[in-house]
Amino acid sequence: MPQPNRRVLVRSIDDISIEEVPTPQPGDDELLIRSTVVGVCGSDTHAALGHHPFIDLPYRPGHEVVGVVAAAGKGVQDFAPGTRVIIEPNLYCGRCAQCRSGRYNICRQLEVFGCQIPGGMADLFTIAADRVHRVPETMSDVRAALVEPLATPVHAVAKAGELTGRTVAVLGAGPIGLLVLAAARHAGAARIVVTDLLDTKRERAVRLGATDALPADATGLAAEAHAVLGGPADVVFDCVAREQSMAQAIDLVTKGGQIIVVGVGAPGPTPVRLDLVQDSEIRIEGTLMYTADDYRTSIDLITSGAIDADEIITATYPLEEAGKAFAAALQPEHVKVLITIAGT
Numbered sequence: 001m002p003q004p005n006r007r008v009l010v011r012s013i014d015d016i017s018i019e020e021v022p023t024p025q026p027g028d029d030e031l032l033i034r035s036t037v038v039g040v041c042g043s044d045t046h047a048a049l050g051h052h053p054f055i056d057l058p059y060r061p062g063h064e065v066v067g068v069v070a071a072a073g074k075g076v077q078d079f080a081p082g083t084r085v086i087i088e089p090n091l092y093c094g095r096c097a098q099c100r101s102g103r104y105n106i107c108r109q110l111e112v113f114g115c116q117i118p119g120g121m122a123d124l125f126t127i128a129a130d131r132v133h134r135v136p137e138t139m140s141d142v143r144a145a146l147v148e149p150l151a152t153p154v155h156a157v158a159k160a161g162e163l164t165g166r167t168v169a170v171l172g173a174g175p176i177g178l179l180v181l182a183a184a185r186h187a188g189a190a191r192i193v194v195t196d197l198l199d200t201k202r203e204r205a206v207r208l209g210a211t212d213a214l215p216a217d218a219t220g221l222a223a224e225a226h227a228v229l230g231g232p233a234d235v236v237f238d239c240v241a242r243e244q245s246m247a248q249a250i251d252l253v254t255k256g257g258q259i260i261v262v263g264v265g266a267p268g269p270t271p272v273r274l275d276l277v278q279d280s281e282i283r284i285e286g287t288l289m290y291t292a293d294d295y296r297t298s299i300d301l302i303t304s305g306a307i308d309a310d311e312i313i314t315a316t317y318p319l320e321e322a323g324k325a326f327a328a329a330l331q332p333e334h335v336k337v338l339i340t341i342a343g344t
C-alpha cells in the first residue's frame with residue numbers, strides 16, 4: 001500500500017502549504033529516507049521572501065535534513081534500512097576542474113538539494129547514497145540537525161588557516177555568525193569580537209564565548225573593536241555581506257589581514273574601498289557551503305560538546321506547521337528553528 005507522503009511547498013512567505021506527492025522509489029545508487037528533523041535555514045526564509053538570488057519560487061525546501069534509511073537501491077551496500085543519516089545537499093557534476101580538485105562545493109554545475117531541486121521537508125524522499133553521512137550513535141537527531149548549518153562556518157573558518165592565538169571579528173550574530181564564532185573558538189582564536197544591531201543577539205554571542213559583542217551601528221566601531229581585540233583583527237568574517245559591513249570589515253582588519261565573505265551578498269555591485277584593500281594587502285575571499293571534510297569536522301565539534309545546542313535551537317514545529325516555522329525563523333529572537341516530522 002502506498003504510504004502518504006507530505007511535502008512542503010513554498011510559493012511565498014505567506015503561502016506555505018503541504019502537498020501530497022507519491023513516495024519515490026530509490027534508484028540503484030539511491031536511498032529512500034524518512035525525515036525526522038529538518039532545519040529552516042536563512043536561505044529558506046530569504047527564498048520564501050523572493051530575495052534569494054539562486055532559488056526561484058515556488059520551491060520545495062529541506063537541505064538541513066536528518067532521517068532514517070527506509071530502503072536502499074540494489075547498488076547500495078553501506079546503508080541498511082534503519083541507519084540514521086544526515087544529508088550533504090550539494091549535488092555536483094564530478095567532472096569539472098573544481099570537482100576534480102576536490103572543491104566540489106563550487107562545482108560549475110552545482111545544484112543544491114532543497115534549493116534548486118525538491119528537498120527533504122517531507123515524510124520521504126530519495127537521494128544518492130554518496131550524499132549522506134551516518135549520524136553517530138551518541139548524537140540525537142535534533143543535534144544532528146546542526147551538522148549542516150555548522151559545516152558552512154567550519155568551511156569558512158578553515159579558510160583562515162591556523163587561528164590559534166589570533167584575533168577575529170565576526171560581523172552579524174545570526175545563526176551563521178554565531179556558529180562561525182563557535183567554530184573560530186574551537187579553532188583556537190584568542191579573542192573574538194562580534195557585532196550585531198540587536199542586543200539580544202549580542203548577549204547570545206557573549207554567552208557562546210565572544211570576548212565582547214558591540215552594536216553594529218556604533219560610531220567608532222573600529223576603535224571599540226580594536227580595544228576588545230588588543231589591536232586590529234587578524235581575520236574578519238563578514239556574515240552580513242553588505243556595503244556597510246564590508247566597509248567595517250576593512251576598518252577592522254589588520255594590514256595583511258584576511259576578510260572572509262560568508263553572507264550571501266545582495267544581487268549587483270557592492271562598493272568596496274579597493275584603495276585600502278591594495279594599500280594594506282588585505283585578502284578578501286568568498287566561502288560557499290562545505291565538502292565532506294567539513295561535515296566530519298562539524299560532526300566532531302558537535303560530538304565534543306563545543307556547540308551549546310540549547311543556545312542555537314530556539315524553536316521546534318511539526319511539519320504541518322511549516323508556515324509557522326518559517327514565520328518564526330524570520331523573527332530576530334530565534335536562531336535555529338527546526339521542523340520535526342510526526343510519527344518518528
Ligand SMILES: [Zn+2]
Nearest residue numbers: 041043064149
Ligand atoms: Zn542552510
Ligand SMILES: [Zn+2]
Nearest residue numbers: 093096099107
Ligand atoms: Zn563539477
